[in-house]
Amino acid sequence: MTGHTWLDLPDDSPFGLANLPYGVFSLPDGRHRLGVRIGDQVLDLGAAARATGLRDAYLDAASLTPLLGAGRPVWTALRRTVTGWLSDPAHRPAIEPQLHPLAEVSLHLPFEPADYVDFYASEHHAANLGALFRPGSPALTPNWKHLPIGYHGRAGSLVASGTEVVRPNGQRRAPEDEAPSFGPSRRLDIEAEVGFLVGAPTELGRPVSLAEFPEHVFGVCLVNDWSARDLQAWEYVPLGPFLGKSFATSVSPWIVPLEALEQARTTPPPRDVPLLPYLDDQDAPPWGLDLTLEVRLNGHLLSRPPAASLYWTAAQQLAHLTANGARLRAGDFFASGTVSGPAHDQRGSLIELAWNGTEPIKLPDGSTRTFLEDGDEVVISATAPGPGGTRIGLGEVTGRILPAA
Numbered sequence: 116m117t118g119h120t121w122l123d124l125p126d127d128s129p130f131g132l133a134n135l136p137y138g139v140f141s142l143p144d145g146r147h148r149l150g151v152r153i154g155d156q157v158l159d160l161g162a163a164a165r166a167t168g169l170r171d172a173y174l175d176a177a178s179l180t181p182l183l184g185a186g187r188p189v190w191t192a193l194r195r196t197v198t199g200w201l202s203d204p205a206h207r208p209a210i211e212p213q214l215h216p217l218a219e220v221s222l223h224l225p226f227e228p229a230d231y232v233d234f235y236a237s238e239h240h241a242a243n244l245g246a247l248f249r250p251g252s253p254a255l256t257p258n259w260k261h262l263p264i265g266y267h268g269r270a271g272s273l274v275a276s277g278t279e280v281v282r283p284n285g286q287r288r289a290p291e292d293e294a295p296s297f298g299p300s301r302r303l304d305i306e307a308e309v310g311f312l313v314g315a316p317t318e319l320g321r322p323v324s325l326a327e328f329p330e331h332v333f334g335v336c337l338v339n340d341w342s343a344r345d346l347q348a349w350e351y352v353p354l355g356p357f358l359g360k361s362f363a364t365s366v367s368p369w370i371v372p373l374e375a376l377e378q379a380r381t382t383p384p385p386r387d388v389p390l391l392p393y394l395d396d397q398d399a400p401p402w403g404l405d406l407t408l409e410v411r412l413n414g415h416l417l418s419r420p421p422a423a424s425l426y427w428t429a430a431q432q433l434a435h436l437t438a439n440g441a442r443l444r445a446g447d448f449f450a451s452g453t454v455s456g457p458a459h460d461q462r463g464s465l466i467e468l469a470w471n472g473t474e475p476i477k478l479p480d481g482s483t484r485t486f487l488e489d490g491d492e493v494v495i496s497a498t499a500p501g502p503g504g505t506r507i508g509l510g511e512v513t514g515r516i517l518p519a520a
């Protein structure tokens with residue numbers, strides 16, 4: 116799948132032929148179109164199909180959702196077609212006019228979200244949050260190593276990267292407060308996560324096995340699960356996260372196909388307890404992913420969370436999500452949970468990096484942060500190993516904080 120492109124592109128481009136991520140873009144006419152990123156350009160898929168005589172209704176859609184529903188054989192054939200367009204010089208006259216510089220297009224949320232689930236796959240993150248939210252109790256709850264814990268998020272609050280995030284208002288009660296009050300969150304945080312886009316639907320009642328993961332998951336992107344820690348800490352017992360996380364969840368614009376992450380696949384950490392058969396991946400092909408995330412606040416690198424350290428894989432999360440027969444729909448989306456590695460500079464949230472406000476982070480401009488301030492901009496990016504020592508780019512998910520309404 117690598118080979119050479121007729122485009123003028125360095126061999127080590129993170130957006131070369133080995134990647135070819137999908138997104139949705141618009142030109143000044145405002146119409147949403149499907150695109151594939153190659154280098155710093157976007158190929159208009161619908162226009163390329165027309166120019167080459169390919170009749171494929173999925174490519175004329177305004178979102179990825181119809182293509183998602185078509186399933187793995189269609190995804191594989193399309194990837195082969197696009198690779199041919201960009202590598203065979205015979206296609207150049209038809210394809211080249213359908214390329215647009217990235218700087219001249221607007222990027223959008225590339226799918227219509229169906230359901231959204233957020234998991235909790237990092238042992239390091241779970242142990243840190245356990246220590247901060249539940250001091251005196253064991254760091255991990257008794258179920259943690261037996262099942263991938265998750266909660267249903269708010270699909271309608273998924274937003275495109277670059278969408279400004281208004282500081283949420285809500286109820287909060289600090290330990291020293293006698294009663295709760297209503298107002299702007301004072302503890303606004305980020306969570307650096309990996310997102311997984313479904314893909315081929317299932318019928319109600321049919322679980323998806325570990326082995327079926329690639330038949331149902333189309334690709335991978337980046338997520339910032341903005342979290343108001345003060346709202347969360349007061350509201351979450353006993354039903355879990357609610358308004359503290361449902362005001363905005365930012366999604367990166369490029370969905371990297373699973374095929375592009377073949378070299379990134381890795382064995383997850385050793386399991387400490389035997390797993391029930393539907394989750395036991397000892398003898399299954401591994402779905403750990405060696406993605407290195409980078410979290411920047413106002414341009415300053417805060418941390419490099421390693422997704423390879425996640426205890427639960429996305430294949431296990433999907434198997435668990437459907438174990439009760441819950442069905443999948445095209446546009447379902449799930450996130451890994453905050454990616455935090457064992458080291459301090461691998462933590463994926465500010466509550467961990469600044470240890471609940473007790474160890475403020477120093478920024479190069481001389482200021483410090485415990486949580487986000489109005490005007491702060493957060494950028495989460497990632498790369499993965501690609502063929503022949505190259506890197507696959509996942510792009511970035513960005514957002515800036517606006518003052519509360």
Ligand SMILES: O=C(O)/C=C/C(=O)CC(=O)CC(=O)O
Pocket residue numbers: 233234235236237240241244245248306308340342351356451452453
């Ligand atoms: O431990 C808790 O009560 C809460 C944890 C989180 O806020 C994390 C969450 O959203 C799941 C994750 O991203 O890992």
Ligand SMILES: [Ca+2]
Pocket residue numbers: 233234306308340452453
């Ligand atoms: Ca989260």
Ligand SMILES: [Mg+2]
Pocket residue numbers: 229230231269270
């Ligand atoms: Mg829903």
